[in-house]
Amino acid sequence: MFGYTFQWKQALSKLPQMLDGALVTMEIALLSMAIGIALAVLLTLFRLSGNRVLNGFAVTWVEVARNTPALFQIYMAHFGVASFGIHFSPFTSLLIGITFNNAGYLAENFRGALKAIPETQTRAGRSLGMTPLEAFGYIVMPQMLRIAFLPMTNQMVWAILMTSLGVTVGLNIDLYGVTQDLNALTFRTFELFAIAGVIFYLITKIIQLGARLVAARLFRY
Amino acid sequence: ADKLDDIIASGTLRCAVTLDFPPMGMRDASNNPIGFDVDYCNDLAAALGVTAEIVDTPFPERIPALMSGRVDVGVASTSDTLERAKTVGFSIPYYAFENAVVANDKVEMADWEGMKGKTVGATAGTYEAIWLEGQVKAWGEGEFRPYQTQADVFLALSQGQLDATVSTVEVAEANVKSGNFPGIKIVDKAPMVPDYVALFTMRNEYGLINYLDLFVNQQVRTGRYAELYKKWVGDGEPANLSVPGVDR
Amino acid sequence: MIEIENVYKSFGALQVLKGINLTVPNGEVLTVIGGSGSGKSTLLTCINGLEKIDSGRILVDGTDVHAKSTDLNKLRQKLGIVFQQFNAFPHLTVLENVTLAPRKVLGQSKEQAREMAVKQLSHVGLGDKLDVYPSRLSGGQQQRMAIARALAMSPDYMLFDEVTSALDPQLVGEVLDTLRLLASEGMTMICVTHEMKFAREVSDRVAFFDKGVMAEIAPPAQLFDAPQTESLKTFLAATH
Amino acid sequence: MIEIENVYKSFGALQVLKGINLTVPNGEVLTVIGGSGSGKSTLLTCINGLEKIDSGRILVDGTDVHAKSTDLNKLRQKLGIVFQQFNAFPHLTVLENVTLAPRKVLGQSKEQAREMAVKQLSHVGLGDKLDVYPSRLSGGQQQRMAIARALAMSPDYMLFDEVTSALDPQLVGEVLDTLRLLASEGMTMICVTHEMKFAREVSDRVAFFDKGVMAEIAPPAQLFDAPQTESLKTFLAATH
Amino acid sequence: MFDTALSAADLWFLTKGAGMTILVTAVSVVFGTVLGIVFGVFRYQLGAIWAAPVTFVLDVSRSIPLLIQLVLANAFLGTVLRLQMSGFTVACMVLTLYTAAYCAEIVRGGIDAVPLNTRRAARSLGMTWAQDMRYIVMPLATRVALPSWIGLALGVMKDSALVYVVQVVELMKSTQILITRLQEPLFLLLICGLFYFVISFPLARFGGYLEKRWSND
Numbered sequence A: 001m002f003g004y005t006f007q008w009k010q011a012l013s014k015l016p017q018m019l020d021g022a023l024v025t026m027e028i029a030l031l032s033m034a035i036g037i038a039l040a041v042l043l044t045l046f047r048l049s050g051n052r053v054l055n056g057f058a059v060t061w062v063e064v065a066r067n068t069p070a071l072f073q074i075y076m077a078h079f080g081v082a083s084f085g086i087h088f089s090p091f092t093s094l095l096i097g098i099t100f101n102n103a104g105y106l107a108e109n110f111r112g113a114l115k116a117i118p119e120t121q122t123r124a125g126r127s128l129g130m131t132p133l134e135a136f137g138y139i140v141m142p143q144m145l146r147i148a149f150l151p152m153t154n155q156m157v158w159a160i161l162m163t164s165l166g167v168t169v170g171l172n173i174d175l176y177g178v179t180q181d182l183n184a185l186t187f188r189t190f191e192l193f194a195i196a197g198v199i200f201y202l203i204t205k206i207i208q209l210g211a212r213l214v215a216a217r218l219f220r221y
Numbered sequence B: 001a002d003k004l005d006d007i008i009a010s011g012t013l014r015c016a017v018t019l020d021f022p023p024m025g026m027r028d029a030s031n032n033p034i035g036f037d038v039d040y041c042n043d044l045a046a047a048l049g050v051t052a053e054i055v056d057t058p059f060p061e062r063i064p065a066l067m068s069g070r071v072d073v074g075v076a077s078t079s080d081t082l083e084r085a086k087t088v089g090f091s092i093p094y095y096a097f098e099n100a101v102v103a104n105d106k107v108e109m110a111d112w113e114g115m116k117g118k119t120v121g122a123t124a125g126t127y128e129a130i131w132l133e134g135q136v137k138a139w140g141e142g143e144f145r146p147y148q149t150q151a152d153v154f155l156a157l158s159q160g161q162l163d164a165t166v167s168t169v170e171v172a173e174a175n176v177k178s179g180n181f182p183g184i185k186i187v188d189k190a191p192m193v194p195d196y197v198a199l200f201t202m203r204n205e206y207g208l209i210n211y212l213d214l215f216v217n218q219q220v221r222t223g224r225y226a227e228l229y230k231k232w233v234g235d236g237e238p239a240n241l242s243v244p245g246v247d248r
Numbered sequence C, D: 001m002i003e004i005e006n007v008y009k010s011f012g013a014l015q016v017l018k019g020i021n022l023t024v025p026n027g028e029v030l031t032v033i034g035g036s037g038s039g040k041s042t043l044l045t046c047i048n049g050l051e052k053i054d055s056g057r058i059l060v061d062g063t064d065v066h067a068k069s070t071d072l073n074k075l076r077q078k079l080g081i082v083f084q085q086f087n088a089f090p091h092l093t094v095l096e097n098v099t100l101a102p103r104k105v106l107g108q109s110k111e112q113a114r115e116m117a118v119k120q121l122s123h124v125g126l127g128d129k130l131d132v133y134p135s136r137l138s139g140g141q142q143q144r145m146a147i148a149r150a151l152a153m154s155p156d157y158m159l160f161d162e163v164t165s166a167l168d169p170q171l172v173g174e175v176l177d178t179l180r181l182l183a184s185e186g187m188t189m190i191c192v193t194h195e196m197k198f199a200r201e202v203s204d205r206v207a208f209f210d211k212g213v214m215a216e217i218a219p220p221a222q223l224f225d226a227p228q229t230e231s232l233k234t235f236l237a238a239t240h
Numbered sequence E: 001m002f003d004t005a006l007s008a009a010d011l012w013f014l015t016k017g018a019g020m021t022i023l024v025t026a027v028s029v030v031f032g033t034v035l036g037i038v039f040g041v042f043r044y045q046l047g048a049i050w051a052a053p054v055t056f057v058l059d060v061s062r063s064i065p066l067l068i069q070l071v072l073a074n075a076f077l078g079t080v081l082r083l084q085m086s087g088f089t090v091a092c093m094v095l096t097l098y099t100a101a102y103c104a105e106i107v108r109g110g111i112d113a114v115p116l117n118t119r120r121a122a123r124s125l126g127m128t129w130a131q132d133m134r135y136i137v138m139p140l141a142t143r144v145a146l147p148s149w150i151g152l153a154l155g156v157m158k159d160s161a162l163v164y165v166v167q168v169v170e171l172m173k174s175t176q177i178l179i180t181r182l183q184e185p186l187f188l189l190l191i192c193g194l195f196y197f198v199i200s201f202p203l204a205r206f207g208g209y210l211e212k213r214w215s216n217d
């Protein structure tokens, strides 16, 4: 039917290598989310602090992260900062790039979520004798994380998808990198990338399902 | 009509050329494509009586670009490996590279074996990348990084992100000479079988492959090969394109 | 003892408190009534330092609430407050709502805090709701939980700001009963309320606020049956 | 004439209407009272076909509302309805709110629709608010606009579903006055309401709904002063 | 600070790249939005089960890296089907579907945000489904959806940096080409970032402004 002969067998024989790559992909995404959430909370606090320098820093971070391509951010993390003599391995560069992006987007989500939490909650906490930081940590933040949970899930999916940009900084152990390396050897482009696509799809579905289970356990109120 | 007829009928020949691979393919100050491969494509178009269109194609994309019909032939310093020949059809070699080991100034390295245990890299999907990755695996130490373009490799080398790379002697010399990449030096020849590169097109386009073979033969015969070598690579002998003791 | 001396407070151009003087001795139940916007809520939030005042002084057990040197977080542990809007922490169970501050602020152990919480929750009639989330509680139950939460800090004073006005009529009674209980146990309380019947029954004194001024203050029988000012008369007429 | 014959309606397992029979002759003002959840709103939305019924029939001027062949869009032009929640179209001015349906549904010209709209808006006392957006109107004004909007379609019947219950007390009067005016002009109306005084004054008959059943129906004097069923007695006691 | 070999011609080269970025984005966003509205209404109207095939396709395009989608579409259309398509066409097709996938969600959210009661009011004035959609739902849904839609358009603009894999020379690729020649990565990357920022930031702010304005009436 097509002028092209599919050679699935050959491509499928590489599945173990690709699954190893998938593990690396998930590792990067998880790490970048964990660090990204921590940074986003920090940026949110900076924005709430009322300190102009901290606020400016947070705003700049968020705006740059949201207004430039992820590819740009990752390329910058590897080749850009190297102009200052700072060298990161491909793995670290990709991690930094994605984390930077995650933190920016999440901080913005958190800000939106904060608006939905009544001021009276903080007041209630303060009037029980809590410090501002305690009131934020014990009362506001948990509620904020719940409201921002769906956007966080989406961000996690994006983090997974963004790992595919690692090849631009020389990473070849993640799922996309492994696939591209295999492609350079055999040129079964369609078959190999179709398999990679299916794996990516399954990963995102697992994440979304997992998020739902976690949400059901975590947010019973 | 076959591909050859199609090209003549359409009046354009679309060549995949990699433009970050000086002196074979690069851009001049007004960002127009120049280089050995660019001239080679122009010659081919002239022989066919059509105009050439240069399609800038990164190394990993060369064969996909052909397979998806975006280009007619590849004039992109493509090594004629047996693995690739399962997918595309190669002409006889039109050039042959020796490979050199290039290192960052600050790295102590006497010969090619000095790469053992170092962070090395090359352009993803190239002949030398495949060889180098194999070496790193065999050594069992050090790290191999494939970058998307030759330029990224030298950029990383110049920045010190890579300790060493393997690239064709021509590229290595051109890059050292250009001064674009401060702090790099050529250390040694890489102990590889010479890297014969060939034109390629669809595997089943025998008419066109035939034509390409003859065209390469004519380029050598007429002295154009030596001329282009002199123009882009410099003084010296262009590599011998026939392998002694065997015909193809 | 809570002493309020000549307190002024504005929001921007709007003067909300215009020289309030008031002393609430220990053991007294003081009720504050008055029209909307007359400054009742603002006074309560000034007493526990959630809002700053412009001039005057507020002393709680002799400590100046608005002095720079005062540790407000410490002071607030003495001053329980319950607001009109239900302020349950929705992400915590009833028990966790009540034990959070004792554990994090007072540094009590889990067991210690739990014991106190169970005691206070039983006190307000929520002993069987420990592991429920606030969203499953009625408004009245949420308010009683808020009271238990404040009581778990063992405060010396309790401030109530219209704790029943956001409740459906049939739920008002259960919360007022809880306040009655507290009053009968001798807690020092300032209650802002619109429930005149409750004010009359429970209070030692009733204060009437009008446009930022404390227009009248007297024992309930006197204030309700022999109002002195025109504004109080109008106010009482409108609420009956 | 609206004829309701043995109508049953459930939402899932919940039976909301359990065999309603009712005839409203032209010119009558019928008031429907009853506890929350008794099915009053559901009945109205069944009459104009917004909800399907399970069995029985509803005839409007002899047309079966729920028959397959009935053109509901056409039928609804006869049946104006105003809901409890303000349903202003927020992106249109008052005038546009009222002219939209006459222009797009009845195909009136801009001028024709405007003339009618101005007439109806003046009728409900909004003649000076033509170019204002609904967000600038009070709740009472929004409800009166909704009434004008329905009247602009020149309906033969008007259905009102607790049009005053989402209003602040001081705004209730202005909307009820509009209803009184309509009633005095001879409009056939079914009003679901909690305003007993209004029901007594304006209605020809009052129907009492209890848990999906029409428990009593009678002229107001009789129904209010001599309730027959226990449930109506309890209901009236609670609302006084 | 920078001693650069960057010439006016090079800046023009970058500007052309930015032009390509905008062109690819514009084409994809226009077609993707139309398609997204159709899918969005379709899904809302048909219900989950009947719309499942469409939902699946759209879901896939949100769950696979764009890079892979581009490579696969290119390989499939070109290598397998042998259609002679330019990289630009392939890029636009993939990005259009990608836009549509997100747009459908936004449209559905917008429709959901129109209170049922408002729609009931429209229907009870005798308006048909189509009239209700046209005069009530769409204007109201647009208010809810427009800020997210602007966000989407900007997202597509940024993601278009990946179309280099199908040989479209847009802003990011132009920058890489210049880096190859000039070897001033940091400086060129900063300029590139600035270009993106200049295109993106005003629109993002406009979206934020609309959101603020419309959220309080």
Ligand SMILES: Nc1ncnc2c1ncn2[C@@H]1O[C@H](COP(=O)(O)OP(=O)(O)OP(=O)(O)O)[C@@H](O)[C@H]1O
Pocket: C011, C014, C016, C034, C035, C036, C037, C038, C039, C040, C041, C042, C043
């Ligand atoms: N944070 C604030 N910023 C600006 N104005 C405020 C603030 N808090 C209260 N006000 C204004 O101060 C005035 C007094 O408010 P307050 O809440 O103390 O009145 P109140 O007596 O409690 O009334 P109500 O019975 O309605 O609760 C009101 O006009 C109010 O609008």
Ligand SMILES: Nc1ncnc2c1ncn2[C@@H]1O[C@H](COP(=O)(O)OP(=O)(O)OP(=O)(O)O)[C@@H](O)[C@H]1O
Pocket: D011, D014, D016, D034, D035, D036, D037, D038, D039, D040, D041, D042, D043
């Ligand atoms: N769309 C729906 N889906 C499911 N249940 C519904 C729906 N609409 C109404 N109900 C239920 O049907 C019952 C009757 O509702 P209805 O709105 O008719 O009562 P009502 O007499 O108008 O009450 P109220 O005075 O509170 O307005 C209620 O229990 C309600 O929860």
Ligand SMILES: [Mg+2]
Pocket: C040, C041, C042, C161, C162
């Ligand atoms: Mg108040």
Ligand SMILES: [Mg+2]
Pocket: D040, D041, D042, D161, D162
């Ligand atoms: Mg109702």
